[in-house]
Amino acid sequence: MEKIEYFDLKKCIILFDNYKLHKVASNADGSVRFRCQTCKSISVTVDKTDLICRKPDASSRHLGQCKKYFTIETICLKNYEEIKHDARTEPSFSFSKSYGEGLQQLQEQYDLQLVAQYYPKEPTARVTCSKNKNQEKDLQIQLIQEDFYQKRTEFSIYFTNLTHRITHPYEQDLDDVDQYKDTEEEEEMEKIIEQTISKIKLAKLKNSYKNFDFIDNFRERLKSQENGVIQTQVVYDQENNSMVSNRCSKRKGTQEEKESIKPKTKTGTLSIEIKQEKQSPPTTSTSFDNSRIYTADERIQVEPFNFALSDDQWLMGRHIDLAFDYIQSHSRNSFLFIANNWKCEELIRNNFLIHESPEMDKIFVVNVNNLHWIILTNINPSESENNQSLEQNWFVYDNQNFHRVHMVQSEHQISSNDCGLFAIAYAQLLAERLDPFNYKFDQRLMRITYNSFITFGFLYDFYFEIIAEKQKQIFPFNVSxxxxxxxxxxxxxxxxxxxxxxxxxxxxxxxxxxxxxxxxRRRKLNFRDERLGIGANEDEDIEKVDPVLNALNIDRSKTVKRQRRIKSSNSGDNTSKKVLDMIVVEFTDDAARLKALRDARTLRGTEHKDAYINPDKTASERALERELRKRRNELNGKFPLNQVRIDSEGRHRYGIKPD
DNA sequence: CGTAAGATAACAGGCATTGG
DNA sequence: CCAATGCCTGTTATCTTACG
Structure with a gap:
């Protein structure tokens, strides 16, 4: 039993008798079989502890030309493996240092020439190490991408969630209260109460107030208040025939609220009081004097609020509702249906289906997980207003790409508290059939605009810049x-x-x-003019090429991308004599290049007969042609002189033809 | 020197078949 | 079940060229 020597670090290749064997399969007992990849006739089985448990019998031979590695060769390649491994793992890997050191070390120990022969060539090793280094980077990126794909939401699911959110926004809150049918019984109840305080509704759902006459009590109270010191006003939005909502949209606290209601209902001493909150900033505008809160129970805590936004305040539903109502009432689009939060909720109660009446322009504001505001709409701004197609395409405008699905790419916001403002801005633009995609908003000014809307009751357009040259992107269904x-x-x-x-x-x-x-380099041609010597500078080169180009009817300004002088690649052996006078001219298109190449022979009879135009070749191509020329001359030389067929153009029997 | 990109030979590894 | 062998399809490593 002997220990096996792995050639690579992945344990897929072993060295056996200086032949490389590759992994074939794992046996049932965990041992691994390796076989010679070339002839496949030699195989070795290695057990889990890296010991050889089966060897080919003595009679087995490698068939074919399997490569046997020399000792030096394996040492060199192993060193190379180490360098590559370092490149993969060491963050501070320096190729030149590692490569140089490795080479030097081996050359000190072993035959200089053999090491030079078997040690990997510098460019190869450099490129490979560079790749290995990037592999690590790629791996990191790949991990991030995988994470992304795992968390990504399919649009259909996303859309279902969105619409579900519109159709069942209370589901979350009502998980433990499945008495939804009770609301039907009380539907005759006036909207005022329904919409004034969601807490009442929640209380209704608990049946706590089921037998209580809200309307009479409320009216009674209202009357008494009107007669009294405090004057109250209920504001109706004329356009929508609905009341401006000043409901508290706080949902998270429902549990505590229910708790606080319970003891009260037991006593049966209900009263409705009207509290007045001091509005800030104080304003004389009556149409927005709507922050009074009507509570059914004085012990229910009311969160005081005003509409004015502080610097980084997250917008509540009521902020958006207000703006949406304004947009609806001031829009000239008679087909516009814009649904703010409470309207969405109302639609649910009426079992509204969002796919109904496709001829309407619909804008919904959607709250995502109580964290984020986005806009869902069937308005396609790139379509004309009159094109009221019956086929609805839904678009999501999400300034934060919150769910990593975003159909219409819009400008990104910087902080996370402005999504509500963006929702309003998108709705405002869409209501006018402008494409929010083309606008970039100034977030700071958005708050100011909103606050001035609260103060003066007029919603100016949000300040924006028009982005003209942006390519519209709609994801992810259009993979071009x-x-x-x-x-x-x-x-x-x-x-x-x-x-x-x-x-x-x-x-x-x-x-x-x-x-x-x-x-x-297919667009390049070599220009060689034997009449002239080496050009001193680029201008002189151009002067030399230009008459030739003119003779060929080629317009330099249109077709020539650039030109440069090239030097002899093997200047090492014959520096003094090997001076190339060649200019590489790169053309912008293949047609011009072909024309120059085709017409080159017409130069022969002219003043430019010493100018030669040939395709530019790579070093290896030139070497190949040199070799072919040599062979040609050899073969031609073998023929007796009188048998050499020389045609009219002086060509020999054997021409150059790469195979 | 580092990097990008494409071409290509060699390779990986699963599957199938055959024979012991 | 193991071993030998062949095939297929896709992968890896290397080579070549080019660019800044």
Whole structure:
């Protein structure tokens, strides 16, 4: 039994007898089989403790050309594995340092040349390490993305929740009170009371006040108050034929409220009192003097409030209700139906279906988990006002992207307390059929605007900037499939970039006509003019190229992207003689490049007969052609001189043709 | 020197089959 | 069940080129 030597850190490759064996399968007892990937005829089984528990018999041989690693080679590759591992794990990894040190260390110990031969080449190692380094980064990003996808809400679910919220907003509060039917019995009860205090409604749900005559009592009290010192006023919104709500929209405290009501009902001494809260800021505007609170029980604590906003106050339902009522009443759109909080609640009681009457422009304000305000609407601002299609598309305007679903991308807000203001602003714009998408609001001014609305009773347009050149984005249903990079396609399909690459290749092999754009330098041409020497500067280069371009009828300003002089790549061996006088000209489009290349031969008979135009080649391409030239000359040289066929253009029997 | 992108050979690993 | 072998599909590592 001997210990096995793992080649990589993932324990997928082992070294056995200096051959690389790869993991095949796990056996039932936990041992792992490895086999030679090339010939597959040699396999070794390794148990859990990394000990070899089965070896191929002595007669087994590697078939084919399986690579046997030299000792030095394995040492070099192992060192390389370590460097790569460091690149993955060490945050402060420096490639040049690690690579240099590794190379130096090995060359001190072993044969200099062998190490140089087997140690990975610098560019390869650099790129690989850089990739490994990024892998770590990518992993972090991937974790975040996974988190995102796990938490993401499907739009259908999101939408269901939203509509459910509209149709059953009390469900949360009434989980333990399933006596909803009781409300039906009391529906004749006047709206005033229903809407004045939600606490009464909650009390009704508990049946505490079931047999109490609210209306008479309330009217009696009202009358007595009118006759008395305090004068009260109930404000009606004429346009909507409904009262401006000044209900306290606090829901969280329902439990305590119910508790406080209970002992009272037992005594049976109910009274309705009218409390007057001092409004702040004090105002003479009667139409907004609506902060009086009518309570059914003096012992119920009333939270005093006013509409004016402090610096970072979160907007309550009543703030939004007020503004929505204003928008509705001042809108010129007769088809507009704008539902604020209490209207939404009223709709529920009437079993309203949000899909009804699609011809209406509908705007709903939706409270999400008591934390956030968003707008749900069927108004599509990009459609004309007259186009009242019967098909409703629903749009969500959410300035915070709270649920990470957002259909219409709007400007992001900075702090989290302004969502209510944004909801109002969106509704205001939508009511005028303007697209909130195009506007960026000044959050600070929004509060001031709202407060001036409270003070003076007139809601100015919120201050905004128009964003003109923004691309409208509606997520996530429009995944456009234009020209995408390999990596993007891969991400879309959920496969690796290589898969895209190989699939493309397969497609290309089986179906023709794929016009896949290739990277590289296809737009460049080499200009070599043997009449002139080396240009001293760029201007001189341009002067040299221009007459040639003119002769070819090519307009420089339109087609030439840029040009530059290139130097000889193997200046090392023959510096003095190897001076390349070549200018690379890059064209903006392929047509011009092809024209230049095609027409190049017409130069031969002209004054530019010494100017040569060839496709720009990469170093390896040039090397390949050099090799081919050499072979050509060799082959041509083998022919007896009289048998060498030289045609009219002086070509030899063997031309250059890369395979 | 670091990085990006695409091409490609080698590789990973599941599945199926055959034989002992 | 283990071992040997082959196939398929997608992955990984490397190479090449380019850019700033």
């Amino acid at each position: 499939c234009g020209e995408k990079k390999q990596i993007e396609i891969a991400k879309l399909l959920g496969v690796s970039p290589k898969c895209v690459s190989s699939t493309e290749k397969r497609y290309e092999e089986t179906c023709s006509g794929s016009d896949r754009s290739r990277p590289g």
